[in-house]
Amino acid sequence: MSLHEYKRKRNFGRTREPAPEGSARAGRAIFVVQLHHASRRHFDFRLQVGDTLRSWAVPKGPSYDPKVKRLAVEVEDHPVSYADFEGDIAEGYGKGHVDLFDRGVWATRGDAEAQLHKGHLVFELFGERLKGTWHLVRSGRKERQPAWFLIKADDAYAGDVEADDLLDATMRESTRRAAKTPAKRSAAARATARDKVVPKVRKVSTAVLTKAAVALDGSHKAKASGDFFAPQLARLREVPPQGDAWLHEVKWDGYRIVATLLKGKARLWSRNGLPWNERLPEIVQALEALGLDSARLDGELIALDGEGRSNFNALQRTLSGEAQAPLVYMLFDLPFIQGHDLSRVPLIERKALLQRLLAHAPAHLGFSSHTVGHGDDVFAMAMEQKLEGIIAKRVDGGYHGGRGDDWQKIKRLESDEFAVVGYTPAKGSRLAFGSLLLARPNGKGSWTYVGRVGTGFTDAMLRDLGDTLARGGTKKPGVRIENIDPMLRGALWVQPTVVAEVYFRGIGNKTLLRQPSLKALRVDKSIGDLGDSDRTPAKTRTAGKTAKRTGAKAPAKKIDSDDTIIITHPDRLVFPADKISKQDVVDYYKQVMPWLLPGIHDRPTSTIRCPGGIDSPCFFQKHMVAGLEHTGQAKLKEETGAQAVYLYPRDETGVMELLQFGAVEFHPWGSHVDSPDVADRVVFDLDPGDDVAWSRVVAAARMTRGFLADLGLVSFVRTTGGKGLHVVVPLNPGAAWKEVKAFARGFAEALAAAHPLEFVATATKRFRQGRIYVDYLRNGRGATAVASYSLRSRVGAPVAVPLRWEELGKVRSGAAFDIRSTPKRLARLKKDPWEGIDSVKQSLDSVTRKLAGQ
Structure with a gap:
């Protein structure tokens, strides 16, 4: 249009x-x-x-x-x-x-x-x-x-x-x-x-539901929670199990969603715990219309096409904004309701109660019906109607998170999930790239190439991948990949971070996929999930043959007790000259996490990613990319007026995920995601010219502190891990970015005017010789400054470290601390050098009043 x-x-x-x-x-x-x-x-x-x-x-x-x-x-x-x-x-x-x-x-x-x-x-x-x-x-x-x-x-x-x-x-x-x-x-x-603007729907009496839940064998009272719960997962089988001990459902072609209700308010989660409320307001409204106080529900999000059939392509296009198909949450399990845990109740009874609950539910909630026994007939029906397959479940089974044999899936089409490890350049009128190169972990610490997929992409996928994944690849793989096709001339390789689900017609020569076609980019999964195979050790179907599947994950180091993040390729050298590996980087950040996290928690944070190490191309990343599942995401307005999804660390798990993606440096905003237009930090970056002695930089920082103190502002100092120092002014209450930037610029220019032989307030290189540039440009909406305790992607692995003003004279340079000395320093400290920075009560209003009084 x-x-x-x-x-x-x-x-x-x-x-x-x-x-x-x-x-x-x-x-x-x-x-x-x-x-x-x-x-x-x-x-x-x-x-x-x-x-x-x-x-x-x-x-x-x-x-x-x-x-x-x-x-x-x-x-x-x-x-x-x-x-x-x-x-x-x-x-x-x-x-x-x-x-x-x-x-x-x-x-x-x-x-x-x-x-x-x-x-x-x-x-x-x-x-x-x-x-x-x-x-x-x-x-x-x-x-x-x-x-x-x-x-x-x-x-x-x-x-x-x-x-x-x-x-x-x-x-x-x-x-x-x-x-x-x-x-x-x-x-x-x-x-x-x-x-009156609430739906007029019939509701099943909560008292009746509670009474029915209490009567179920295996039900017991439990504390309700609105937190994410791990969904039960199925294993892939070749044929349906036989007998009346199994019930069979349609395998819905959509996204797995679990839901909680607490005090009547619904929360939606992806299978890996990502919040989905913002994406699915109609499902939130429908669940809350049920009138329940507490519940846990499990189901599949699907999209309906013009004929009312489930359509995965329509679902993806709707979630990306290309289409507007109606969405339905097909529910198939109810492990908790009205303060009662039903996870030990037989599945057939949980489903009966669920069906009763949904008898008069809004249209955006559906009940996934089933057939007891007759697995072959149900599967034949799925084949005839060209459905993706069926799910078989034990009639008397309980509900437990994770993969097991109580739930089994039988597919019509062969499909599997692989990591994207590269791409071929676009030709002719094709957008962004020609095809994606796929591999799977082979259990030997490396990857096995399985082929390329070039069909099944929408234009939006091509544009998005062209802006993210298919950009900046290298001519040689950054990971060890076996079985690479020698005909792959001109291919560009990327780090395996994105999961693609692909249809194919069996395994051909050289163990390559036959006739692959993209089903979906699985934004709800990470490459760590490739090790959690849904396949059993049994042989699985191929085109007329059988083939063994290897689903073992590559050797990797576990990060925490619940195995949330798996660090792959821990031995890869991030700082080659210093023999510092990816695992060394991870171990460093784990040691300094209590000190690092307060400075980046819930702040929009850009990272410098060096997937191939600092000697390979590194790049600045501030927006969310496919595959990040534990990192916070905030939709923020950019200066152009458009909105973009920025990443931010919420907790240690989010930081570890970013490290797994190759992050080395962290650069937060001076504001938080819940108030991005209000700055609570002013940062003056004192950047010396090449011929400026370190003693002059120290004197400049002290002078800056003195001028700020004259204005009634307390300040803090840190090394940058480079040549200079940061002087940081906390604001509480904060101020609008426009006000902060005007103050920072005025202060820098006043400093340069008062001491023209020491300071310069312009970034022009020729004016900076022999002087110290007071960089005030870190004080605008969207601008960043390196985080305290962040590594720098430079030889020696230096670190930006907060100091007490009293110890500034003892420090030898802006890169005095590194990946090895910083943890030792922290172990010796009796208190935080920046203790009290968040409790300082000062604002730019007081500065304005002081200047007006002068």
């Missing part, structure tokens, strides 16, 4: 509205409704279709009454970044104030463009204010602009509620200032209306 009209109608030198460039958004397709106080007050209703927001102006706003047809005038498409726009349009087209009324994700069964072309789009909204099914119907009237009607479907959310009833105080004040009045209802009436 074109944004030509959007650009034609606006002067981006005057309007605050976002320019269309760089407006792509990762994640599910969104909707947004904005209240626009233009010359005529109206609601702008926008649906993301592809890379743009299809837009309609709705003068009276959406109504929950199915009998009301609200006029919706089609206007020009808007960029996706417009969803974040609020504030004043000062002049020109659309002049007036804009408030965000609602936003969320949306879904439709079938192709959205085709429905719009026909003139009738049926869709669901999952927002805070707008929910349920709606219709957009094109009017037959001839108008200057295409006219549509926005109509609420007669569903569980329908009722006597108008858009004006749902305005919050800010929106009502904007309406008042614009001299327009909302619908004439009292505040109490509006509050009552908001309370």
Whole structure:
């Protein structure tokens, strides 16, 4: 869709509205409704279709009454970044104030463009204010602009509620200032209306469910928890087990999701414990509509195509924003309900209670039905309907996390998971790359090449992989790979971090996959999962033959007691000149973790990754990439106005995962993910010219400290692991980045003006000879500074180390401490050199008042 009209109608030198460039958004397709106080007050209703927001102006706003047809005038498409726009349009087209009324994700069964072309789009909204099914119907009237009607479907959310009833105080004040009045209802009436925007669904009595749970043999009372629980996993078998001791279900082609309910609030998790609430608001709403106080549920997230069938491709495209297919959570187990642990209750009885619970559940929750016995017939039915396969489960089995023989899967198509170890360059019109190169761990500390896959990719996958995985490969593998095809000329190799699931037609000559086709990039799995094989020691099917499968993991060092992170290739040299291995780096960070973590915890953090060691290409990474599962992810706005998913360490496990991915250095923001626009650190980087003696750097730091003290600011000092020092000023309360950057620049320039022979405040190299550059540019939104106790990717493995001001004169250089001496220093310390930094109460407001007083 074109944004030509959007650009034609606006002067981006005057309007605050976002320019269309760089407006792509990762994640599910969104909707947004904005209240626009233009010359005529109206609601702008926008649906993301592809890379743009299809837009309609709705003068009276959406109504929950199915009998009301609200006029919706089609206007020009808007960029996706417009969803974040609020504030004043000062002049020109659309002049007036804009408030965000609602936003969320949306879904439709079938192709959205085709429905719009026909003139009738049926869709669901999952927002805070707008929910349920709606219709957009094109009017037959001839108008200057295409006219549509926005109509609420007669569903569980329908009722006597108008858009004006749902305005919050800010929106009502904007309406008042614009001299327009909302619908004439009292505040109490509006509050009552908001309370009505909940689904009217029949619920099974919680008392009845609790009584039924208590009566089950094996049930016992237990403390409810909203935390992640490990799902039960299945082993792959060639044929279904026989007899009535087994029940058989459809193998749903989707993503495994476990859910918890605690005090009525739902939390969703991937199979490896990643939170999924943000991605699946419709599932969260549906689970909470069950009315349970506590529960644990297990199931598979699937997408429905236009004919109501499960479609894995549609699921992936919906989660990436390329499509808007309805999602359903197919539930097949209930190991906990209403304060009662059912994990020892026979499966057949757990499922009976689950089916009872879901008897009147919202449409986004489904029950995975089963057949007891008749495994061959069920599998034959799955073959006939071209399903992926079936799952066989012991009728009397309990529920336990991890893989075992109580659950077995039998597939129609042969598929397996492999690590991506490289790619071939793109040819012709192909985007990003030609094919991905695959390998599996062979149990000998190396990898076995199994072939390449070049089909099954969507355009979005090609673009995403082109920006992440298929960039910066090396001509030689960074890991030992056996069985490489000698015909692979021009291939580029990458570290094995991404898991690909591939369909294939058996194993051919030289143990290469026959006719492989990509099924999915498994963002819910890591290469550590390749060692947790779902295959049994028995022979598995190939094309007319049988072949032994090796699923053993490569030798690796375990990091912690629960084996959360496996460090592969621990002997690889990260600092070759110093004979420092990957395991040495991991061991160092484990030793300093209590000191490192407070400085990076919950802060957006860029890492410098050196997968092949510091002598090979290293790169700066700040955004999430496929394969990271224990590292925090925060969707933050960039300076362009677009949003991106930034990584941040939440705990020791997250740090270890980043080390497994080749991270050497950590560079946090001066703010936290929950308040990214508020800085709580000011960092002055004192960077000496090549001919500046270290004693002058020490004197410069002390001078900087003195000037800051004159302004009433306490400061702290650390070595950088390089040539200079950092002087760090904590702020509590914090300040907006614009204010912090202005202060840092003014201070640096004042320092340079007062002592021009010592300091310079410009980055230009020719001005820095013989002087110390006061780098204030680390104090902007998105800028970073090296973390305390972070290694530096330089010969000698130096470390950035906090100091007491009293010991600064004893330090020989900015790289005085390294990977070996730093842990010894910490072992000798009686207290933290930066003790109290988080409790210092000081702000830039006090500086402003002090300067004003002077």
